[in-house]
Amino acid sequence: MLIAHLSDPHLRPKGYLYQGLVDSNAMFALALDHLAGLDPRPDVVLLTGDVVDEGMAEEYAVAAEMLAGIGLPLLVIPGNHDERDGFRACFAGHTYLAKAGPLHFAVGDLGPVRIVGLDVTVPGEHYGAVYDEASSWLDSVLAAEPDRPTLVMMHQPPILSGIPYIDDYNCRGGDRLAAVLARNRQVERVLCGHVHRFMQTRFGGTMLITAPSTTTAIALRLRPDAEPASFLEPPAMVLHHWTQPSGLVTHYVPIGRFPGPYPFF
Template sequence: MLIAHLSDLHIRPQGQLYQGLVDSNAMCEAAIAHLNTLNPVPDVVIVTGDIVDRGSPAEYMMAKKLLSEIKQPLLIIPGNHDDRHEFRSARLIEPYGADLEPFNFIASEFGPVRIIGLDITVPGKHHGNFDAQSKEWLENALAQEADRPTLIMMHHHPFLSGIPYIDIYGCENGESLANVIQRFPAVERVVCGHIHRAMQLRFGGSVLCTAPSTTTAIALQLDPDAPEASFIEPPAMLLHHWKPDTGIITHWVPIGSFPGPMPFA
């Protein structure tokens, strides 16, 4: 089973730039075009939040236009830049994410791996929170098919990355989330967005991966006094490949055209 993973598209109204500097819409189009060339094709595409930048109806109209070019089934959760009301009204995908509050779901029909969408956003805030309601819902969801290979998708990172200006907006109560996952060994991946960088670590006895953004990368600065900064690094996506003999293998996939193929390996 192949799961393609995009994140942090930060789509703007047509003709407007992200942060007034970067054409995030064009970068999203390039990512989707690259996605549509993958062979074999993914069984499902997931997007881990920040679909748009400011939560406006015009942005969601543009998002719907861009995302309609994805040929595979699509699963989306909101991020801190998304507006829950407008996210729901846009009906970016069916049937998931249309009438849910929060936008939690279980998707079991796309292959051997069950995909759980966990919405830990806090409306009007930039941090996330794995609160008591989220804990109860996730425990019940995981218990339904406790032995089935599972991927959990969320937006905020539930750990301290060491980058000071993004960690203040992470997911609170990450230790509680790790304790839940620890009890369900079939959780093969927890995947996040938000951090605009690819990272991986052990988490709750599983593996947690963060996805790069299709637009700017948050600067990798580990000095606790470092000022906020971003770079226009090569955009990328993740590809999660599940096989019976290995479980999930996660690949970092750069977006763009590169010299090759060359006749050697």
């Protein structure tokens, strides 16, 4: 089973630039073009939030138009830049999404790997949170299939990256989430976005991965007094490949056209 993981496109209304500088729509179009060229084709695409930048209806219209031709199963979870009702309306045809409240879900009919979405967004805030209700829901859902390899996708990571200006807006309640994961050892990965960088670390007895943004990269500045900044680094996506008996292997995949292929390895 091949699982493509994209995040944080920050789509804008037609004719507008992200932060007034970057054509995030064009960059997401390049990402979708790269996705369409993958061989073999992914079995499912995961989009871990900040689909749009300001939660505007005009932005969600762009998102709906761009994703309409993807031709692959798509699972989505909102981020802090998404507006929950607008997000729900944009993806109204995605019947796995709840009609009210948090947009948690569990999907198990796309292949051997089960995919669980945990909506950790707090409306009106940029940080995320795992409260008792969400942790209880996740614990119950995971306990229903304890032997099934599972991915949990969410937006804000429940860890500290070391980048001070993004860590102010991480997912709170990480200890609560880690305790749930420690009881459910079938979780192969926790998949996040938000940081606009690729990271991996141990968390709750499993691996946590953040996908880079398809638009900009938050600067890797690890001093506690670092000034916030971003760069136009090469965009990328992540591929998660499940096989037997190897299990899940994660690949970082730059987006674009590069010299090659050459006849050596």
